Amino acid sequence: MTAVVVTYNRRDLLAVALTALGAQTRPPDRVVVVDNASADGTAAMVAERFPGADLLTLPRNMGGAGGFGAGMARALGGGADLLWLMDDDTDPEPAALEELLAARDAATTAEDGPPALVAGRVVWTDGRAHPMNTPRPKPRATAAETRVAQAAGCVPIRSASFVSVLVDAALVRERGLPVADYFLWNDDFEFTTRLLRGRRGLLCPRSVAVHRTKEFGGADADPGDRFYYEVRNKIWLFTGSPGLAPAERVLYAGSTLRRWSRTFAGSSDRSVLRRAMARGIKDGLTGRPRPTAALLRDVGVEIPP
Secondary structure, three states: OEEEEEEOOOHHHHHHHHHHHHOOOOOOOEEEEEEOOOOOOHHHHHHHHOOOOEEEEOOOOOHHHHHHHHHHHHHHHOOOOEEEEEEOOEEEOOOHHHHHHHHHHHOOEOOOEOOOEEEEEEEOOOOOEOHHHOOOEOOOOOHHHHHHHHHOOOEEEOOOOOEEEEEEHHHHHHHOOOOHHHOOOOHHHHHHHHHHOOOOEEEEEEEEEEEOOOOOOOOOOOOHHHHHHHHHHHHHHHHHOOOOOHHHHHHHHHHHHHHHHHHHHHOOOHHHHHHHHHHHHHHHHHOOOOOHHHHHHHOOOOOOO
16 A cells, blocks of 8 residues: 655655654555655655655656556555555545545445545644545445445545545556646546446545645635636647546536635636636637656656556
């Protein structure tokens, strides 16, 4: 079982995350740290304080999408059977991994095997459930899925975030890495819906991680110019990803439009959002994501066969 942590210029938060990994009641067998070309001494800190970690320092910032792609490729090349994924501002409680593994075992069936992924419950620093990282419940889960999930103390889900999620490595080899060209936003949604299409996913409330974001809020918080990635990537997702069935595309597109309207309503500078949206629509409709294998090869990372 390999933990994959992606970081960019957040040395102190990363140190908290790596300390928490070392304090797990069931520690990961290996920890891969992907440094997205940080300029704050991150690499030196990891080498000095966490010499057991496998540090992969990229020559340029690949964003969360490229960082997780690179880290997963590194882990898969090392023969990982399970991947525990998290951002550098994730602080898992001591039993977080043990509970994820126990839920996975409890939900493994003779007919379907193990679930594709098991996500933990994510809270903010004051203990409130973090809306940015709340997995989407699976619509119309079958009675059998619900029964197996409840027996494991879990809930069926349709997607998850890259904040303490345990993923089946064999399925990643089969269905592919995150789309690196997303850079940031929606990369985790696209990746997990792709893994979960036709497969089972679970939310395990007993596994808890603190997401140490600067502010408490959801995906409709004012993103400023980064709204470009939200728009472009959503267009790429709805028009090209195999993760969503046609009916789901309609459902999630409607949900996206409602969230965008709330984002505009709460923005302090809507002109920035309008410009970002215009660029996102243009690039989303006129371009497609570049191949992940080629982008990773450019930074010296090969995807294992």
